[in-house]
Amino acid sequence: MRFDVITLFPELFAPFLEAGITRRAYASGQIELKLWNPREHAEGNYRRVDDRPFGGGPGMVMMAEPLARCLAAVRADRVEEVPAPVVLFSPIGEVLRHAAVARWAAGPGAILVCGRYEGIDQRFIDTHVDVQISLGDFVLSGGEIAALALLDAVARLQPGVLGDEGSHQAxxxxxxxxxxxxxxxxxxxxxxxxxxxxxxxxxxxxxxxxxxxxxxxxxxxxxxxxxxxxxxxxxxxxxxxxxxxxxxxxxxx
CATH class of the missing domain: 1.10.1270.20 (tRNA(m1g37)methyltransferase, domain 2)
Structure with missing residues (x-):
């Protein structure tokens, strides 16, 4: 299976891939993970990916265009007959539970979008996001921790990743x-x-x-x-x- 992660902070994922028992899932090729930074698909000298919200208010909002271009690059790289679902980690999403993790662990993968700041321009969500997932009734500073949680839960269910095949059964x-x-x-x-x-x-x-x-x-x-x-x-x-x-x-x- 393959997971693509759209994130402004790809460096947060490096330790996860190199340490811990779940690294076996990536070293063996059971899970392919690719990281994509939307800043590389932004325009201008400053590669801007966020702007102030219409209507005023605190914080910044991630712009739709850099995300859409980044997603297009992911789609082109995947070259898939059936488009992978685009997942956004969001408070309105269904709370992640074991049954859903098991389904993801048995599937072909997904494209994970990690939001930052006050959120993502709703037009990108309406146009491209297929599934929204929440870890619970609290707010994180970004979707990276939620993405890592999903990836870790999926990785440990892959055959041979845990030392004992029956470990996760209990x-x-x-x-x-x-x-x-x-x-x-x-x-x-x-x-x-x-x-x-x-x-x-x-x-x-x-x-x-x-x-x-x-x-x-x-x-x-x-x-x-x-x-x-x-x-x-x-x-x-x-x-x-x-x-x-x-x-x-x-x-x-």
């Missing part, structure tokens, strides 16, 4: 754990400052360990994200033993 929100939160994890030493590893994990009994992990996922999710438990129940993913545990938790037992 991640929070994964259908393999019925969309619940992940359970707590422990490592050596067995006793750390008077706190011991739960006996179930030391038992060597596989079924007992898996039951403990399931119970922990249910408890954590019911406490912190009850809507995920409700979704699992509505989808018929909870067994009778799961429901019995949740009833005990609700009763404070």
């Amino acid at each position: 991640d929070s929100f994964n259908p393999a754990v019925d969309g619940l939160l992940d359970c707590p994890h422990y490592t050596r030493p067995e006793d750390w400052r008077g706190q011991r590893v739960p006996a179930e994990l030391m038992s060597g009994h596989h079924a007992q360990i898996e039951r403990w992990r399931r119970d922990q996922r249910l408890q954590l999710t019911a406490r912190h994200r009850p809507e995920l438990v409700a979704a699992a129940r509505a989808a018929g993913r909870l067994a009778a033993r799961d429901e019995a545990l949740l009833e005990r938790l609700a009763a404070g037992l």
Whole structure:
């Protein structure tokens, strides 16, 4: 798959490509990433990419023309039969969740547009943007962090990127754990400052360990994200033993 990122700060992506476990996805060619700076497609000696907003107000707005020219260069370079979707990171977008990440991870890629300043000229958005994505109800100084979040989430789902092929199957929100939160994890030493590893994990009994992990996922999710438990129940993913545990938790037992 291939991702093209339109950004005024391509240097922010370099460390991401060279460090960390997800670099394997790029080194292996599973994901091709190209960075494009709209300033290189702006006119004039100053290569201006922003201007004051009509109607007044603080800040600057990214101009439509440099972005449109940059996008045209991306399209020409991709040479694709089916145009890749253009993604903008925006507060009005759908909040990014695991199911959407999984779809992107199985697709051919996209063109990611990183806004800056007060935003992007709405005419560019209306003309060219296909999908808008949000990371949540807060505002970033630019779309680069959001783009990195999507790229990281997609990269770790590629085969061979994680050391253990099954590592991401137990991640929070994964259908393999019925969309619940992940359970707590422990490592050596067995006793750390008077706190011991739960006996179930030391038992060597596989079924007992898996039951403990399931119970922990249910408890954590019911406490912190009850809507995920409700979704699992509505989808018929909870067994009778799961429901019995949740009833005990609700009763404070």
